[in-house]
Amino acid sequence: MKTLFKIFAWIAGSIVVLTVVFVLFVYMTWEKKFEADYPNIKSTSDSAVVARGKYLAFGPAHCNTCHIAPDQFENMEAGMDVLLTGGTEMHIGPGIFRPRNLTPDMETGIGKLTDGEIARVMRHSIGADGRIIFPFMPFQNMSDEDMTALISFLRSQKPVKNEIKSTEYSFLGKMVIALGMLKPESATGTPPARVEIGPTVEYGKYLANSVANCVGCHSPRSLTSGEFTGPKFSGGLAMDEGTGYVYVTPNLTPDPETGRIANWTEEAFIERIKNGRLVEGSPMPWANFSWMDDDDLRAIYRYLHSLDPVSNKVEKTVYTVEEYYEK
Ligand code: HEC
Numbered sequence: 001m002k003t004l005f006k007i008f009a010w011i012a013g014s015i016v017v018l019t020v021v022f023v024l025f026v027y028m029t030w031e032k033k034f035e036a037d038y039p040n041i042k043s044t045s046d047s048a049v050v051a052r053g054k055y056l057a058f059g060p061a062h063c064n065t066c067h068i069a070p071d072q073f074e075n076m077e078a079g080m081d082v083l084l085t086g087g088t089e090m091h092i093g094p095g096i097f098r099p100r101n102l103t104p105d106m107e108t109g110i111g112k113l114t115d116g117e118i119a120r121v122m123r124h125s126i127g128a129d130g131r132i133i134f135p136f137m138p139f140q141n142m143s144d145e146d147m148t149a150l151i152s153f154l155r156s157q158k159p160v161k162n163e164i165k166s167t168e169y170s171f172l173g174k175m176v177i178a179l180g181m182l183k184p185e186s187a188t189g190t191p192p193a194r195v196e197i198g199p200t201v202e203y204g205k206y207l208a209n210s211v212a213n214c215v216g217c218h219s220p221r222s223l224t225s226g227e228f229t230g231p232k233f234s235g236g237l238a239m240d241e242g243t244g245y246v247y248v249t250p251n252l253t254p255d256p257e258t259g260r261i262a263n264w265t266e267e268a269f270i271e272r273i274k275n276g277r278l279v280e281g282s283p284m285p286w287a288n289f290s291w292m293d294d295d296d297l298r299a300i301y302r303y304l305h306s307l308d309p310v311s312n313k314v315e316k317t318v319y320t321v322e323e324y325y326e327k
């Protein structure tokens with residue numbers, strides 16, 4: 001009996017010690033600094049370049065869905081121009097994330113950042129101060145030309161003073177960083193200097209993967225590290241928005257049985273996207289995508305229909321929290 005007790009005490013003691021060591025390790029190592037070269041991007045005031053940047057920011061790249069003040073959300077959805085002042089908070093497992101002020105204010109906005117620093121956020125997920133940024137902005141493979149356009153547009157906005165508090169990580173968030181589960185991102189290979197615009201499979205692939213992030217929501221992934229855990233575009237990613245509802249993305253591959261758009265014509269697809277949000281509260285940036293050029297939507301449709309079909313039945317796309325977790 002005594003020896004058994006000793007063994008238990010030893011095991012319990014070891015667990016306590018290991019836990020303390022682990023917690024200390026996380027607190028002592030999470031504030032790591034990361035490095036990567038600054039992309040060679042130079043913004044311009046050329047009006048055509050700025051216009052392209054605005055189209056990307058409010059359309060396919062949907063920067064405004066995160067980088068606006070909460071009271072501007074309705075204006076954004078109504079298609080009005082909004083200033084990218086930040087102010088929205090995202091309360092999720094790894095912490096409270098605060099998209100920053102992207103207006104060119106010198107103190108509180110991007111006025112103090114160089115083109116290279118802004119481009120490095122987008123290409124490598126490393127902040128100007130060397131912090132790692134969680135994978136909210138999967139623009140690593142965006143072309144140099146489009147990155148130039150976006151940064152040129154950001155610099156063309158009216159500067160607005162709006163101090164944004166830093167992101168606050170929860171223990172989970174710090175742990176993810178300390179354990180090296182988050183790494184600086186990079187483009188796959190050399191990022192393209194420019195991509196030919198047109199209603200082609202190639203351009204659709206670029207938009208769906210490198211600009212509009214269809215792939216990020218419509219694929220199975222780990223919600224802590226962002227890693228893909230199954231075939232891309234096969235859907236099934238569940239998003240608990242903290243609003244009482246859970247949204248699940250449909251399968252966008254052309255599988256005739258389970259693919260949501262497999263039996264849609266190109267025209268029906270364009271019309272559906274232009275119609276905007278039908279499922280209330282859906283996290284998909286419907287308003288932004290509804291302003292996309294027909295040719296860009298055509299390109300995306302053609303690309304999605306060129307994918308290998310994957311069978312993945314997504315029964316429903318919206319559940320109440322109770323329904324979802326009882327399932
Ligand atoms: C899904 C939400 C989301 C979208 C979409 C998004 N961002 Fe962000 N962005 C964030 C968050 C969150 C942060 C702050 C991260 C942190 O500090 O940990 C951030 C930070 C930044 C920063 C760093 C600014 C600084 O002061 O360090 C830049 C630059 C930036 N975003 C540019 C963009 C651009 C350009 C777009 C569109 C092409 C975009 N973002 C789209 C969520 C988003």
Ligand code: HEC
Nearest residue numbers: 212213214217247248249250260279282283284285300317
């Ligand atoms: C932030 C996450 C997110 C992004 C980014 C996103 N989607 Fe979605 N999508 C969803 C969710 C959630 C649903 C299910 C709810 C709904 O229909 O709005 C959905 C539904 C759809 C549907 C089915 C609509 C219907 O009425 O049956 C299509 C088609 C679609 N998305 C295409 C796209 C395309 C194309 C892109 C990229 C241009 C994209 N999505 C980007 C989350 C996203």
